[in-house]
Amino acid sequence: MKILNLILLCMIYVMVFGYVSVNGQTTSSVKGRIEGASQGHGLSVILSNENILLDVSPDSQNDFIFENIEQGEYVLKVNGVGYDTGLSQTVTIGQSEVDAGSTDAFVFNVSKLSEEGYRFKWKEDASPAGAEYSSYVNKPVEVEIFGAQETIPQQNFHPRLWEDYAIVLSDDQKPWNQEFAYRLLETLDQLYIAYYDALAPSKWILSDDHIDNDMTIRKVGTETELVISRHAFTHAAPMLAKVEGKRGKYYSKRLHHACVRFVTEEGTNASRAEQILINRFGVRISGLDYESLTKSTTVETADRFQDFHAEELMQIINTFEEMPEGFHKIPNLKFLLRRKTGHDHPLYPSAPAVAWTFLEEGYIEFVDISFTTISLEYLHRLIIHEKAHFVYASLLSDALR
Structure with a gap:
């Protein structure tokens, strides 16, 4: 009877908490490679869903791997300047991938763009930010903030953040890939209204650290430096769906809260706070x-x-x-x-x-x-x-x- 009770308890545990792999593992690896990129390409690979947003740089053989990934649906994409990186790919990690220890290898075929002139293209795909490519610019936009020159990458979302919100994305700690930039821009677009007073220039630094309220704000004169945790860019209940075949908007409450603090100067700008309330x-x-x-x-x-x-x-x-x-x-x-x-x-x-x-x-x-x-x-x-x-x-x- 004790054995039967133990078996029943185990069955209930499995039904409630999910199946555990025969080898004791509950996660898998996502692996793949990039083909068609020359040495020093500067491309990165992004793996994301509503709960995670990870990026890695390929090794010298252009192979990449994401380890310890939980079961679920993910989007995998290549990001960078100077290449047509193609569309994103959907990743499903189920029990078979957990048992095997990794997914099948994903292959991305990229092609180098001409360095003459400027080319840009954006296309909707399975990822929140969509697929884009841009060629190099002879004279990239440079701005001065905190006494130093910062270059504005000519990808879709970086220039708009500067033009609309006077935001410079700095790679001082962690690079701002396309997905991070898109999610910040999308959140500010939802929150900010044209009739608000203009925002002063600000420098945003992305951090791997967990930060109280997800960001720190340092103001010097009219300029502001913010360090924001990458953990603010995911949420357990995101709002990204398709309605009548159209992609919905990305939404993270944590990122929204952080942006509210930025826009309202941590609540001290009562006029902006009231505009949000209205x-x-x-x-x-x-x-x-x-x-x-x-x-x-x-x-x-x-x-x-x-x-x-x-x-x-x-x-x-x-x-x-x-x-x-x-x-x-x-x-x-x-x-x-x-x-x-x-x-x-x-x-x-x-x-x-x-x-x-x-x-x-x-x-x-x-x-x-x-x-x-x-x-x-x-x-x-x-x-x-x-x-x-x-x-x-x-x-x-x-x-x-």
């Missing part, structure tokens, strides 16, 4: 008529309220962003208020926040204890809880309540 969630935080807002609730004047602190704005924006997109804008949620520090709510003294959902122009008001007690996890739950009152009151039908 554009993404339909709510305002400044220029409010408190007497008019509270005439049907607490009947108060502006001296009972204050501006949000910088980090408070970051937490509200990022928590709102975590909610499903259909809940981003709610018709009658129009304002966010912050009571003066040290003041309890006049009607609900123990409440850290109150949602007024019955108003045509409703609002959520936060008491200072929302931001100063318990933990960040508690604050995130509180913000979601208050907005959920509006979801319940304004978006759900009577049948669903």
Whole structure:
């Protein structure tokens, strides 16, 4: 009976946690080679899916390998300047690849482009950034930032980051390949609006390190240097899909949060923070008529309220962003208020926040204890809880309540 119970437990474990290879392995290697590239080609190979974004340089024989890759679906591509690198290839790692220890070899046939003139081509493929090739430019664009010359590569996404956002991608620690550049540009395009004030020049350094809040920001005069972790560029639940045959947009909440910190100068630029709140969630935080807002609730004047602190704005924006997109804008949620520090709510003294959902122009008001007690996890739950009152009151039908 004990043996039978043990067998049953093992069967349940396998069904719940997945099959384990007969050789004890749970991962495989992805290997291949590049053909048609000359010595010193500078090409790299990128392996990615929603959870990882890895790149390697081929060895002297133009062979490459990615080791310890979990089971799943991946996209494999070659990236670099001066070659037509072709389209990406799809990689499937199943149990047979785990048992074998590696995939079959993937082969990429590349061809060198003419160095006369300039050629560029982009084509949609299985990878988020698509396939592109570009030939060398006689006079690449050079900019000066932090007293040093930086070259803007003539690939699709690097020039746009400079032209639209004054961003220079620096390879000081880790090279910015096409996928990293695309994901940063796509996130900023979703977040940033043309009517915001222009961004000052900034230098972005990609790092392999895990970093608190995924980035560090150093400002000198009007210039900014950012070190961002590569781990911000993947997410467990990405938004990249096909709708009616068209590719959806790449999305990573971690990268979005990091870009919010950059655009709003870590929340200190309240004007930009409010523009994000208006554009993404339909709510305002400044220029409010408190007497008019509270005439049907607490009947108060502006001296009972204050501006949000910088980090408070970051937490509200990022928590709102975590909610499903259909809940981003709610018709009658129009304002966010912050009571003066040290003041309890006049009607609900123990409440850290109150949602007024019955108003045509409703609002959520936060008491200072929302931001100063318990933990960040508690604050995130509180913000979601208050907005959920509006979801319940304004978006759900009577049948669903």
